[in-house]
Amino acid sequence: MSRQFSAELLSRLLAHHLAIDPDTVAISAIEANGLDEFFLAQSNQGDFILQIAPANDAPQLFFEKASLQQLPVLYALIQTKTTVPISKIIAYDFSRALIDRDFLILKARNGITLKQIKKMEHRQFNKVLQQLGESLQQLHAISGQTYGYAGPHNPMEAQSTWKQAFGLMWQRLISDIVRAGVYTSADADRLTRLWETHQAHFDRNIPPGLLQMDMCTDHFLIDQEANLTAILNFSQVLWGDPELDFAVADYYGIYASAFWQGYGRPRPDDPDSQIRRRFYLMYEIQKHIPISVWRDKDPNDAEQAKQMVLTIADNLASPLLQKQ
Numbered sequence: 001m002s003r004q005f006s007a008e009l010l011s012r013l014l015a016h017h018l019a020i021d022p023d024t025v026a027i028s029a030i031e032a033n034g035l036d037e038f039f040l041a042q043s044n045q046g047d048f049i050l051q052i053a054p055a056n057d058a059p060q061l062f063f064e065k066a067s068l069q070q071l072p073v074l075y076a077l078i079q080t081k082t083t084v085p086i087s088k089i090i091a092y093d094f095s096r097a098l099i100d101r102d103f104l105i106l107k108a109r110n111g112i113t114l115k116q117i118k119k120m121e122h123r124q125f126n127k128v129l130q131q132l133g134e135s136l137q138q139l140h141a142i143s144g145q146t147y148g149y150a151g152p153h154n155p156m157e158a159q160s161t162w163k164q165a166f167g168l169m170w171q172r173l174i175s176d177i178v179r180a181g182v183y184t185s186a187d188a189d190r191l192t193r194l195w196e197t198h199q200a201h202f203d204r205n206i207p208p209g210l211l212q213m214d215m216c217t218d219h220f221l222i223d224q225e226a227n228l229t230a231i232l233n234f235s236q237v238l239w240g241d242p243e244l245d246f247a248v249a250d251y252y253g254i255y256a257s258a259f260w261q262g263y264g265r266p267r268p269d270d271p272d273s274q275i276r277r278r279f280y281l282m283y284e285i286q287k288h289i290p291i292s293v294w295r296d297k298d299p300n301d302a303e304q305a306k307q308m309v310l311t312i313a314d315n316l317a318s319p320l321l322q323k324q
Contacts, residue, residue, distance in 0.1 A: 010039055010050055013098055017091035017105055020045050032113070032218040034233055035064050040108060047108035049087060049232075052101050059180070059294035061287065062172040063155040067235040068102040069094055070151030074234055078210075082138035085109065085221075085230050111221035111229035124226035126258035131228040132220070133262025136245060140209040144239035147208045162240050163202040169238075170195050170279075173286050180290035182302050187310070194313050201275040208239035215245075215252040243273060247280030278316055282309050 011022040020043045030038035030049070039050040053068045054060065075089050087106035094102045114128065144150065146158035147165035156172065159165035174191055177183040183191075213236040221230040246267055249255060260266060267273075285305050292302035 049106040051104040063149040066153035084135040109230040111223045114217040114220040127226045129258040130262035133259040140242040142210040144208040149238045180293040244280045251284045
């Protein structure tokens with residue numbers, strides 16, 4: 001159980017919103033890396049998942065603050081527009097009246113997380129990857145009105161082009177890493193200049209697709225037949241270039257051919273997309289630098305991630321890539 005939340009407290013949260021006898025509730029934590037905490041609640045009225053946001057004063061990335069507040073509308077949109085397996089939101093509470101956190105109550109779905117599966121046949125794993133590709137394609141087909149992180153939590157100013165949005169995201173993330181004490185001002189200036197040099201590669205006419213932005217195996221539920229039964233976490237979503245989601249998949253080791261078969265078309269590989277791919281991978285790696293410092297308390301991991309980013313930046317600054 002969480003050090004911060006007792007089973008009794010979590011049962012009361014459920015009972016306040018649902019017709020549940022709190023004495024019948026059994027609570028267990030769901031192991032999941034990420035910003036929010038997840039709990040499975042088994043009760044006389046069925047099984048539910050509690051998703052609880054961190055405290056306001058917890059160090060967070062610029063797009064993470066109050067990000068749970070976007071999910072009720074977002075889940076409804078996904079359920080209307082796609083067949084992507086997600087849990088139904090039964091109730092949500094952003095009032096802070098019962099607990100000083102935002103939280104959701106979702107209907108639990110069958111399965112265990114992909115990370116919990118110790119052994120899986122190659123055929124079954126390919127089946128999972130194909131379903132992930134299919135789900136991602138459906139999400140990308142949903143178009144928004146503006147680019148970047150959007151929603152009632154207002155993480156950034158809405159942008160009319162992807163180049164403007166990603167440039168702002170890039171700068172805001174660099175500022176977070178400076179705030180975490182990992183980047184120096186010289187590092188920040190160097191990466192800002194790198195963006196300024198290559199920003200023309202992002203000046204493209206694409207609709208703002210819905211990007212999932214979290215391919216961690218903790219957040220995929222799988223049943224015994226290797227069916228994808230739920231994607232658990234959408235707190236990092238944004239509207240923009242689907243190629244950014246491909247870099248997130250790269251980061252988590254999801255790039256086998258079965259994934260692309262599910263997605264339905266090959267990954268772009270032209271010179272411009274190769275430049276973008278490096279920036280998008282740097283963006284994903286950089287997200288984890290403050291997390292390593294603030295949540296994992298692992299400065300060595302943060303430093304290793306920084307060196308990975310700077311190595312990619314060096315490659316981008318090479319004369320050969322400058323000509324592309």
